[in-house]
Amino acid sequence: MRHPTDQLAGYVAGTLLDRDAAAVAAHLSRCVACRQDAAGWRHVAEGVRAREVPAPVSVLVAVRARIAASYAGGRAAAPPAYGAAPGAHPVARAVGVLAYQWRxxxxxxxxxxxxxxxxxxxxxxxxxxxxxxxxxxxxxxxxxxxxxxxxxxxxxxxxxxxxxxxxxxxxxxxxxxxxxxxxxxxxxxxxxxxxxxxxxxxxxxxxxxxxxxxxxxxxxxxxxxxxxxxxxxxxxxxxxxxxxxxxxxxxxxxxxxxxxxxxxxxxxxxxxxxxxxxxxxxxxxxxxxxxxxxxxx
CATH class of the missing domain: 1.10.357 (Tetracycline Repressor; domain 2)
Structure with missing residues (x-):
């Protein structure tokens, strides 16, 4: 029996696709251990939400101004381009992962x-x-x-x-x-x-x-x-x-x-x-x- 361990966080957060969420829910209905794990994720989510601090009004004003400026003249600004394509710099990424494991x-x-x-x-x-x-x-x-x-x-x-x-x-x-x-x-x-x-x-x-x-x-x-x-x-x-x-x-x-x-x-x-x-x-x-x-x- 395959346990959806990697999907439990997404299931609790509500970010899974409907079919994946249904599959996880069906598994949780018959697996006590995974229900315990999902309960732990809910506890983490509740703790994070309890410590959320609303963004200052000045930040919201600046964001709205930035969005309005991007649509000035009736045309949206081009989206920013990433500095590197996904998967780029594999050697640097590998070195970084190894360095963190050492710590x-x-x-x-x-x-x-x-x-x-x-x-x-x-x-x-x-x-x-x-x-x-x-x-x-x-x-x-x-x-x-x-x-x-x-x-x-x-x-x-x-x-x-x-x-x-x-x-x-x-x-x-x-x-x-x-x-x-x-x-x-x-x-x-x-x-x-x-x-x-x-x-x-x-x-x-x-x-x-x-x-x-x-x-x-x-x-x-x-x-x-x-x-x-x-x-x-x-x-x-x-x-x-x-x-x-x-x-x-x-x-x-x-x-x-x-x-x-x-x-x-x-x-x-x-x-x-x-x-x-x-x-x-x-x-x-x-x-x-x-x-x-x-x-x-």
Whole structure:
């Protein structure tokens, strides 16, 4: 059943087309959770209307004078032209969206990730053998923490995010890009420093953690979007614990082989991660908000 989450604000405001409003009304008649969400939108609308301040008389006089001047001589003035066509400057728009997502990620998330990553790099630098096994365990864990923490599925402004012109998919993808991109950049710099210090080849160090990082990020992201961040992080941590146990020889040979196959930078691993990301982004706009999901449970 598809929930009209993206249409509830318009339905409450009375801006939907008649056929869309009728479809939403029919859905609300049988869906308690969406009625709760619509009630929240009505509460927001009432709060906004309660704080509306009438425009000063001088402003209304100026507007009327401007309109009268545009029709002077019996001919209306030409409408103003937009500075850019819709969809123009996509790079600037993308940078702006990413910059705002960076601000919305809490400092605690970045702090925890930085501490874990620095500790992991220090451990890898002090390892007597190759640093690759250490990085293969530490970097994916940091990525899972960053993605789950950055998603913020329980944030109070999720309804407003859904109502903005920027789509839910774009916002989620931007948040994922910021979180995983920051971890990737820091881990890549750390790997280069370790390589220069003689801890291993740069390519081998990068390959040791790139595939597992992408996989755990996809798991954390997909489950955070579909369910909630705590679930995404829990499943990612469970996979991480399996990898640690497999590396220590505590698992059965067959299970250890399966975990080892996933924990590699290979096309199958990247394909699985890409499929999970695509699936989460595909269903994201049709999912109810986390608050509604809690009401259902």
């Amino acid at each position: 919305l990620v809490g400092w605690r998330v970045w702090g925890v990730c930085a501490v874990v990553l620095v500790a992991g790099l220090a451990l890898a630098a002090s390892a007597s053998a190759s640093a690759e096994p250490v990085l293969a365990v530490v970097v994916p864990l940091v990525a899972a923490l960053a993605v789950a923490g950055a998603y913020g599925g329980d944030e109070p402004a999720i309804e407003l995010i859904r109502a903005t012109p920027t789509s839910v998919r774009t916002v989620l993808l931007a948040r994922l890009t910021v979180a995983s991109g920051a971890v990737f950049g820091a881990a890549a710099i750390g790997s280069l420093v370790l390589s220069l210090a003689g801890a291993g080849g740069a390519g081998g160090l990068l390959a040791a953690w790139l595939g597992p990082m992408v996989l755990l990020s996809a798991v954390s992201f997909a489950l955070s979007v579909v369910w909630r961040p705590a679930v995404g992080l829990s499943v990612a941590l469970a996979l991480w614990v399996l990898r640690v146990l497999a590396a220590s020889g505590s698992l059965d040979g067959a299970v250890s082989g399966m975990v080892g196959a996933l924990w590699q930078t290979s096309w199958p691993t990247l394909a699985v991660a890409a499929a999970m990301l695509a699936g989460a982004l595909a269903v994201a706009p049709d999912l109810p908000s986390p608050r509604v999901a809690r009401l259902r449970s």
